[in-house]
Amino acid sequence: MISKKVTMVGAFAVGKTSLVRRFVESIFSEKYHTTIGVKIDKKQVQVDQEMVQLMIWDIEGVDVFTELNTTYLRGASGMLLVIDGTRENTVDAAQKILDTVTNSMPETPVVLVVNKCDLKSQWALTNGQLSRLNIAEENIFYTSAKTGECVEEAFSRLAELTLGSAIME
Amino acid sequence: MAAENIKSLKHNLALVEQGALLSNLFLRLDIAIFEYDNGVFCALSSLPDWFDNLYCQQMAAGSGLANDGYHLEEAFPFIENFLFDAKKIWQKNTDDEIKSGIWTETPDPLNELNLEAIAMRCGERSLLLIVNETKHFDIRRKVFQRARDLALSNERLESSLYLHQRQLHLQIEDLYQKNQSFDEIQNNIQDESTAILICKQDGSVELFNKALIDIYAISKDQTPPQKSLLKKWSEEAEKQYPEIRRILATGQHWEGEFETEDDHQRKKWVRMMIAPMKSDDDSLEHFVCIANDISNIKLSEREIERLIQLDPNTHLPNRRYFWNQLNELVALNKKTGTCLGLIYLDIDHFKQVNNELGPEKGDQLLKTVANRLRQSLKKDDFVAHLGGDEFAVIIDNVDDEYMMSEIAMRIQENIARDVVFDDLTMNVTLSMGIAMYPKHGIKPHILVKNADYAMYHAKELGRNQYRITSPELHQKVKHKIQIEQGLKTALEKNEFRLLYQPQISLGSKGEFRMEALIRWHHPEHGTVSPADFISVAEESGLIIDIGRWVIETACEEAEKLNKAGYNAKVSVNVSAKQFQNGQLVSEVEHALNNYRIDAEQIELEVTESLFLHNLENIQKQLNELKDLGVTIALDDFGTGFSSLSYLKKLPIDILKIDRSFISELPDNQHSRTIVESVISMSHQLGIKVIAEGIEEQTQLDYLKELDCDYVQGFLFHAPMSSQDLIQLYQSIAPIKNKASRTKKLSNS
Ligand SMILES: Nc1nc2c(ncn2[C@@H]2O[C@H](COP(=O)(O)OP(=O)(O)OP(=O)(O)O)[C@@H](O)[C@H]2O)c(=O)[nH]1
Ligand SMILES: [Mg+2]
Numbered sequence: 001m002i003s004k005k006v007t008m009v010g011a012f013a014v015g016k017t018s019l020v021r022r023f024v025e026s027i028f029s030e031k032y033h034t035t036i037g038v039k040i041d042k043k044q045v046q047v048d049q050e051m052v053q054l055m056i057w058d059i060e061g062v063d064v065f066t067e068l069n070t071t072y073l074r075g076a077s078g079m080l081l082v083i084d085g086t087r088e089n090t091v092d093a094a095q096k097i098l099d100t101v102t103n104s105m106p107e108t109p110v111v112l113v114v115n116k117c118d119l120k121s122q123w124a125l126t127n128g129q130l131s132r133l134n135i136a137e138e139n140i141f142y143t144s145a146k147t148g149e150c151v152e153e154a155f156s157r158l159a160e161l162t163l164g165s166a167i168m169e
Numbered sequence: 170m171a172a173e174n175i176k177s178l179k180h181n182l183a184l185v186e187q188g189a190l191l192s193n194l195f196l197r198l199d200i201a202i203f204e205y206d207n208g209v210f211c212a213l214s215s216l217p218d219w220f221d222n223l224y225c226q227q228m229a230a231g232s233g234l235a236n237d238g239y240h241l242e243e244a245f246p247f248i249e250n251f252l253f254d255a256k257k258i259w260q261k262n263t264d265d266e267i268k269s270g271i272w273t274e275t276p277d278p279l280n281e282l283n284l285e286a287i288a289m290r291c292g293e294r295s296l297l298l299i300v301n302e303t304k305h306f307d308i309r310r311k312v313f314q315r316a317r318d319l320a321l322s323n324e325r326l327e328s329s330l331y332l333h334q335r336q337l338h339l340q341i342e343d344l345y346q347k348n349q350s351f352d353e354i355q356n357n358i359q360d361e362s363t364a365i366l367i368c369k370q371d372g373s374v375e376l377f378n379k380a381l382i383d384i385y386a387i388s389k390d391q392t393p394p395q396k397s398l399l400k401k402w403s404e405e406a407e408k409q410y411p412e413i414r415r416i417l418a419t420g421q422h423w424e425g426e427f428e429t430e431d432d433h434q435r436k437k438w439v440r441m442m443i444a445p446m447k448s449d450d451d452s453l454e455h456f457v458c459i460a461n462d463i464s465n466i467k468l469s470e471r472e473i474e475r476l477i478q479l480d481p482n483t484h485l486p487n488r489r490y491f492w493n494q495l496n497e498l499v500a501l502n503k504k505t506g507t508c509l510g511l512i513y514l515d516i517d518h519f520k521q522v523n524n525e526l527g528p529e530k531g532d533q534l535l536k537t538v539a540n541r542l543r544q545s546l547k548k549d550d551f552v553a554h555l556g557g558d559e560f561a562v563i564i565d566n567v568d569d570e571y572m573m574s575e576i577a578m579r580i581q582e583n584i585a586r587d588v589v590f591d592d593l594t595m596n597v598t599l600s601m602g603i604a605m606y607p608k609h610g611i612k613p614h615i616l617v618k619n620a621d622y623a624m625y626h627a628k629e630l631g632r633n634q635y636r637i638t639s640p641e642l643h644q645k646v647k648h649k650i651q652i653e654q655g656l657k658t659a660l661e662k663n664e665f666r667l668l669y670q671p672q673i674s675l676g677s678k679g680e681f682r683m684e685a686l687i688r689w690h691h692p693e694h695g696t697v698s699p700a701d702f703i704s705v706a707e708e709s710g711l712i713i714d715i716g717r718w719v720i721e722t723a724c725e726e727a728e729k730l731n732k733a734g735y736n737a738k739v740s741v742n743v744s745a746k747q748f749q750n751g752q753l754v755s756e757v758e759h760a761l762n763n764y765r766i767d768a769e770q771i772e773l774e775v776t777e778s779l780f781l782h783n784l785e786n787i788q789k790q791l792n793e794l795k796d797l798g799v800t801i802a803l804d805d806f807g808t809g810f811s812s813l814s815y816l817k818k819l820p821i822d823i824l825k826i827d828r829s830f831i832s833e834l835p836d837n838q839h840s841r842t843i844v845e846s847v848i849s850m851s852h853q854l855g856i857k858v859i860a861e862g863i864e865e866q867t868q869l870d871y872l873k874e875l876d877c878d879y880v881q882g883f884l885f886h887a888p889m890s891s892q893d894l895i896q897l898y899q900s901i902a903p904i905k906n907k908a909s910r911t912k913k914l915s916n917s
Contacts (some may be wrong), residue, residue, distance in 0.1 A: 005246075005250070012317050012320075012321075013317060013321050032314075032317070032318065032321070033314070034310065034313055034314050034317050035273070036271055036273065036283060036306055036309065036310050036313065037270060037271025037272050037273055037283060037285075037306075038247070038270070038271070038272050038273065039272065039273040039274075039275070040246050040247055040272070042246075055246050061317075063316075063317065063320065064320075066313075069270050071254070071269075071270060072270065074250060074253060074254075075250055075253070086325075086328075087324055087325075087328065088328065089324060122325075124328055124332075
């Protein structure tokens, strides 16, 4: 079976860990337990006829004091960039990460996930704000780790893209 | 045969014991250590339980602990990924290491392990360490968790405020556009919890609500608020938003947060929106100002900063926090014209403790010192842990240096109690440096530098003490540090020279002999005397390289003199450090061969202090040097513990009587006795004698009487360059046929 490394990156508390737990273990917790360093989970997904083992690297979020440790990104075939739809600032953080990553590994496919879409009343984003990230429409997903909405879809898309990148290699 | 066996058995036993000790040590430090060889990891010590469990869990049952070692890259994808960087280190030719960064494993839902891998090349071996950092990360995680929780709730509060202000603005604008009277608008906003004020462009007030009165604590008889509020705000905001006046003057929209003062001069933070209200013909009629008190958010932002700026081990403010505080306090004291005291502290011999007892005990020691420091100070005094074993204390508003001395002494007393670990007790001491604002610097970084210099000086003076900085001390320490740093590159930059001082034979005529003396031409300080830099070079170990250079250069000089027709002997000073280093004999041999000169042409000068070190070893090396044919001189004789018994045991050829005795000749009875007995004793032992530092004819006459063999001093020649030396020789003993190499002129 093919195994692919993918990374979860974004600002702190956007829901990276929650998305992984929803996807891998189908659970969600309201409690915020911040990630230190990186934690790796595995899950198999089917892409067309093929099974792919995703190695999901859940990387600690960035904030004023913590920068993205790019050594964690080496060898990744895909990246899930996460934004919190209720926090405008998290778009800036995503932009910054994209800038560093596209420099060092321009070929890595990126799926943008706008999380916490269950919190419509606190929504803080307009479509225009996302467009500056320059990510193709079909690679943007509005998810909720809480309800599970679109979580599978986002990871499946990422798995597909990682295979694409394998073909390109 | 049996003895051999027992010896090797003992040796093996010692190795086994050592292995067991190391293994135990790694277990205690919570480290799993492996050697990487041909794609397989072999454990080099017993592995901690957490590792065994984790590994078995990760590997499919059964295939776990195979005989062929560990497959870490299979068990841990993180390591598989890290191998990429690790292999680069292992393939290098030099010892090096790289860390992976932290990764987390969850052996069960309740347990989390924070691990870090370190790849190391160590004596041609490829090592991989997996270090369990869980305990350390517990604290860090708590700090980060709290900081992020706070940051998150602040972000929420701020963005909801922001949203609310915008909504209010739209609502008011809507009413205004519909040509509603101010009374109507007033009714709508009166009970709003956000402060609102509508004013003309010049600031004169049209209406405001109760929330504004609350923020500004405006008293009843003062309402309505003064016309000047708009002006006050733009002045207050201007510090951070210099553009605000222009924006308001041109009737544009402004938003921001700034510090403001209420009517009781209390400071507050507000977030404010100032929006123009325009008439139908687009001319500016009014401003609407919408404000919220965000002091609480700012306070918790401070708390976040504070949280992050604590050292995770000692819980004291870290370096960053220290600088903020120092900057702030210096600014404050400048305003009030008061003094501030700064103490820089460094734990004595901490490195040694850390190396010998391990980082865990090191951390424990730091914690103890931090606690005792806190106990020694008042609540308002500021203590920071700058990192490593360095601490700093800021005392605000002190009277004078005397008061700082008292505080330093209190700290010293408090720290000096024993520190008790489970199985051992030790004594801690600190070295401290003190600097005062404004006396020793008005800029924070100058102050810190001065305190640091003073601390350094306290260390130099033997540790466990404090020093107050002063311009002279500053100069002295700075000079010393410059010497230290300059020394490192002096060889490369070719800044050393040898000068030669002739030694005159009183017996046989025409013997060429001289002492080589090193000089350093510092690019800034000019000529630095050996007294000022040799001890520094010895401390830092640079003396080994410098000593080698001296020997080489002296041999080169001898060769040069040979070519000029003078078979001369050059005497070179060597340091005890060069003997300890163990390379001296081979270095001398190398230099002799290199310049193809006779070993007899080189003499090594050692001092008595050499014999304080492992005497057997020294004796062995001296004998080896003798075997080469090099002669040995004993320098500074009479100043140390001067035991003539050494002279019998050691292969000394010649002895130098220290200049301090010579300078008192011939009048001083004591010196006379010593010089007389040294010369006669030496001669009985077949050792020759040189007297150095001769400046007077009477001294020379006296020494001649005693049959002293050689003399050296300004009475004859000052130390001189190689060129001058050759000229001198040519003037006193001209050589016509350069090929005739002779040892003694009288023979030629
Ligand atoms: N309502 C809602 N809350 C969510 C959602 N996803 C995550 N959260 C909450 O957001 C907070 C942060 O979630 P995490 O998954 O820990 O965030 P993270 O990105 O891993 O954070 P760091 O590890 O600190 O970078 C938690 O309190 C979650 O319960 C979501 O889709 N909806
Ligand atoms: Mg996380």
